[in-house]
Amino acid sequence: MPVLTLPLGFLAAIGRAFLGLLQATGSLTIFGAHALMHVTVPPFYPGELMRQLMRIGYFSLPVVGMTALFTGGALALQIYAGGSRFNAEAVVPSIVAIGMVRELGPVLSGLMVAGRVGASIAAELGSMRVTEQIDALVTLSTNPMKYLVVPRVVAATLAMPVLTGIGDTIGVMGGYLVGTSRLGINPSNYIQNTVNYLTAGDITSSLVKGAVFGFIIALVGCYQGYHSARGAQGVAQATRNAVVTGSILILAANYLLTEVFFSA
Amino acid sequence: MSAPADPTPKIALHAVAKAFGPKVVLRGVDLEVARGESLVIIGGSGTGKSVTLKCIIGLVSPDGGRIEVDGAPLDRRRREDFLRHFGMLFQGGALFDSLTVWENVAFRYLRGAEKLPRRKARDLAVEKLRRVGLTADVADQYPAELSGGMQKRVGLARAIATDPSVIFFDEPTTGLDPIMADVINDLIREIVVEMGATAMTITHDMTSVRKIADKVAMLHDGIIQWTGPVGEIDTTDNPYVHQFVNGLPDGPIESLR
Numbered sequence: 001m002p003v004l005t006l007p008l009g010f011l012a013a014i015g016r017a018f019l020g021l022l023q024a025t026g027s028l029t030i031f032g033a034h035a036l037m038h039v040t041v042p043p044f045y046p047g048e049l050m051r052q053l054m055r056i057g058y059f060s061l062p063v064v065g066m067t068a069l070f071t072g073g074a075l076a077l078q079i080y081a082g083g084s085r086f087n088a089e090a091v092v093p094s095i096v097a098i099g100m101v102r103e104l105g106p107v108l109s110g111l112m113v114a115g116r117v118g119a120s121i122a123a124e125l126g127s128m129r130v131t132e133q134i135d136a137l138v139t140l141s142t143n144p145m146k147y148l149v150v151p152r153v154v155a156a157t158l159a160m161p162v163l164t165g166i167g168d169t170i171g172v173m174g175g176y177l178v179g180t181s182r183l184g185i186n187p188s189n190y191i192q193n194t195v196n197y198l199t200a201g202d203i204t205s206s207l208v209k210g211a212v213f214g215f216i217i218a219l220v221g222c223y224q225g226y227h228s229a230r231g232a233q234g235v236a237q238a239t240r241n242a243v244v245t246g247s248i249l250i251l252a253a254n255y256l257l258t259e260v261f262f263s264a
Numbered sequence: 265m266s267a268p269a270d271p272t273p274k275i276a277l278h279a280v281a282k283a284f285g286p287k288v289v290l291r292g293v294d295l296e297v298a299r300g301e302s303l304v305i306i307g308g309s310g311t312g313k314s315v316t317l318k319c320i321i322g323l324v325s326p327d328g329g330r331i332e333v334d335g336a337p338l339d340r341r342r343r344e345d346f347l348r349h350f351g352m353l354f355q356g357g358a359l360f361d362s363l364t365v366w367e368n369v370a371f372r373y374l375r376g377a378e379k380l381p382r383r384k385a386r387d388l389a390v391e392k393l394r395r396v397g398l399t400a401d402v403a404d405q406y407p408a409e410l411s412g413g414m415q416k417r418v419g420l421a422r423a424i425a426t427d428p429s430v431i432f433f434d435e436p437t438t439g440l441d442p443i444m445a446d447v448i449n450d451l452i453r454e455i456v457v458e459m460g461a462t463a464m465t466i467t468h469d470m471t472s473v474r475k476i477a478d479k480v481a482m483l484h485d486g487i488i489q490w491t492g493p494v495g496e497i498d499t500t501d502n503p504y505v506h507q508f509v510n511g512l513p514d515g516p517i518e519s520l521r
Contacts, residue, residue, distance in 0.1 A: 043376055127361075135323050136358035139432075140371050140422075141347045 031223045035153050038145045048151040056117050056152070056218070057159030061166065063116055064109045068167040071104055072096060072174025080183050092185060093193035096175030101202045102262070105168035107254050110213035113160065114246040118221040121152055122242035125225025126235035134226070149226065153218040160214025161207040168206055205261040212257060213250050220246040272335040274299040274430065274462040275320065280329035281486075282315055289315050291486030292329065297479075302456050302463040304473050304494070306508060307483035308517060313466035316483065317432050320464075321347070346430070348377075351423030353452075355435040357415040359407035359422070366403035369393060369421045378426065392421040396451055413444040420448070424455055431456065433465040437472050449475040470509060473497070482508065484517060 079095045125148060128134050137144045172194060179185040221242045228238035273296040282290040289312040297303045305313050318324040320331055322343050331338045333346050359368050366389040372378050373385035380388070390400045396417040407415055416436065423431055436452060437445035449472050456463045456476075465476050473480060477494040482505045490502040497509050507515030 045375060047375075131356055132354045132358040133360055135318075135321075136352070136354055136360070138323055139321060139347065139350060139352040141344070141350075141376060142371075 027227075028220070028223050031226070032219050034145055035149050035219060035222070038143070038150050039154060041146075043146060045147055045151055048147060049155055052151045052155035053159055055120075056113070056155045056214075057162060060113050060116055060159070060163055063112050064163045064167045065170050067108050067112050068100070068105060068169075068171035069174040071108055072100055072171035072176075073178040075099055075104065075171075076175035076178040076183065080179070089183070089185075090193075092179050092183065093175065093190045094197035096179070097172050097194040097198050098202065100171035100175070101168045101198060101206045103254070103258075105171050106164045106206050106209035106213060107250065109160070109164045109167040109210065110217065110250040110254075111247055113156075113163065113214070114217045114250060115243055117156065118217045118242045118246040119239050121218060121221030122225040122228070122238045123235060125222060126228030126238040129226065129228045130230055130235060144226070149222045152222055153215060156214035156218035157211050158214070160217070161210040164206055164210030164213075165203075168203075201261065205257065208261075209254060209257050212253050216249045216253060217246050220249060272299075273297055273332075274301070274334065275464070276332040276335075277316070277320070278330040278332070280316070280319055280326045280331060282312070282319060282324060282326050288486055290319070290326070293483070293486070293488055295481055295488055295491070297462055297464060299462055300460050302453075302465070302476055302478045303481060304465045304467060304477035304479070305481045305483050306466075306468060306470075306473060306505075308468070308508070311483050312486060313483055314434060317434065317464065317466060321350075321352070321432070349426075349429045350431070351425070351428040352432040353416070353419045353423045353434065353436055355438055357407065357412075357419040359415060359418055361407060364404050364406055365393070365398075365410070365418050366390060368407065368418060369425050371422060372426050389421070389425070392425050393418070395424070395455070396421045397447070412439055413441075413448070416440065416444075416448055417451070420451060420455070424459065427459060428461060430462045430464075431459075433463065433467075433476070435467055435469075436465065436476075437467065437469045442471075445469065445471065446475075452476050480505075484508075 075096050076092055079092045079099075080089055083089050083091050083095075125134070128148070134144050134148070137147060176187070176190050176194075179190050180187045224238040224242040224245070228234045275295075275297040277293050277295040279292040279294060280290055281288075281292055293312075293316055295303075295305075295316075305316065307313050315324055319326045320338070322338075322340075333342065336342060338346060359365075360371070363371070366386050367374060369389035369392050370385040373380045373388060374382070386403070390403055393400065393403060398414065398417050398421070402410065402414065402418075407418065410418065420436075433452060436448055440448060452463075452465075453476055455461075463476070465472070467473060467476075474494060480492060480494050480497050481488050482490040482502065484504050489504040490500060492500060497505055500506065503516050506512070507517050
């Protein structure tokens with residue numbers, strides 16, 4: 001039946017891809033559950049946690065800050081240009097604040113950190129897998145989940161809300177700088193509008209999103225690196241998958257969290 | 265009259281089997297290593313030598329069979345205890361890039377149950393580095409700054425750092441020049457005898473075998489084809505050992521050309 005071969009082959013390919021997706025989802029979920037279980041069971045490695053907090057949190061500040069600053073400025077210009085069609089230029093401060101804090105701050109911080117930290121974690125753990133350093137940990141009575149995965153996941157989950165908060169603030173400041181210097185908005189009016197329109201719920205949602213994105217970034221990076229295939233190509237693939245999967249999961253989680261926080 | 269030696273083997277494998285998907289690697293490995301004995305497993309590439317060691321350590325779960333240490337099955341709890349008195353030299357060294365040489369050697373002393381003050385841990389690491397022929401000035405270097413031979417020595421120092429009762433050596437001389445390989449072989453032999461440790465080594469380097477081994481096991485086609493004292497590897501009529509030891513192209517071991 002040659003006529004049937006093509007559609008059947010096509011369906012089989014879709015089926016294989018779907019089963020592969022289910023398998024990967026299950027495997028990542030089990031890996032995440034193991035990581036969470038080890039968070040509460042000693043031994044703990046506070047030195048490793050501090051080192052990861054520095055690497056993931058402190059050293060990501062310039063990337064997150066620059067991204068937020070330019071995005072806030074561009075957002076102010078866009079809202080001013082769009083708002084002027086309806087004589088609504090006055091909404092610039094409030095929309096910049098809400099846009100940055102609710103959506104762009106956490107999402108852009110998440111995506112930038114996924115590129116910087118997720119890739120770095122996957123490459124590091126992948127190299128350790130390939131060179132048997134992870135096996136060596138086991139022979140030294142050290143559980144790799146506790147020593148490698150837990151400090152990274154905890155550090156990213158703690159550091160990302162702080163990075164997000166700083167990113168939100170710098171983004172709003174970018175809008176303020178452009179709004180007051182280029183668009184002629186009164187500085188005190190700008191600040192007043194920003195403060196009036198932002199609620200505690202907006203800020204909470206932003207920080208919660210940051211924590212969830214941090215968890216996703218580190219978990220996916222660790223998972224990909226930990227299960228890296230042998231050779232340079234295996235490490236490269238793990239790194240690529242960490243960034244792509246991490247970014248997609250961040251965007252999906254962002255939608256779900258927005259539904260939870262803001263759906264009427 | 266001296267007390268009779270303990271007849272219970274330190275490590276025993278009974279019908280250990282392992283397959284990766286359709287590829288059957290171990291079909292039923294039976295092996296015993298006496299306390300204080302140095303066993304070398306020989307065999308071609310891809311015959312399951314590393315998998316055998318990994319099954320004992322717990323890095324690979326066997327599909328069947330039984331592994332015993334001191335006569336008792338090696339369950340999860342006993343494996344943790346076994347690993348506390350265990351050291352391993354990896355083929356590529358497997359040194360941690362992010363740690364200095366002394367931090368690698370003193371890894372167990374810097375964290376966990378055996379944690380010591382850093383100064384004390386460093387002193388112990390330097391002492392072990394000296395034991396493997398390295399001077400204190402390499403202690404603060406990173407592994408990437410060392411030659412292959414020095415990395416092997418550091419790996420050896422890390423393996424013996426806590427005076428383990430069992431040591432595994434995975435291809436200890438691979439990638440080394442003959443002179444450095446000889447130095448490493450001598451070191452391994454000296455250290456194993458001096459510490460009275462039980463050693464398992466996997467290698468295809470026959471010079472290593474002759475220097476390190478008390479007993480040799482030939483692994484091929486997923487089972488142990490022969491075991492015997494190292495002095496018998498040249499005289500045995502086992503066709504696998506004869507072909508392997510003499511590097512012959514013809515025999516029961518298939519060679520791809």
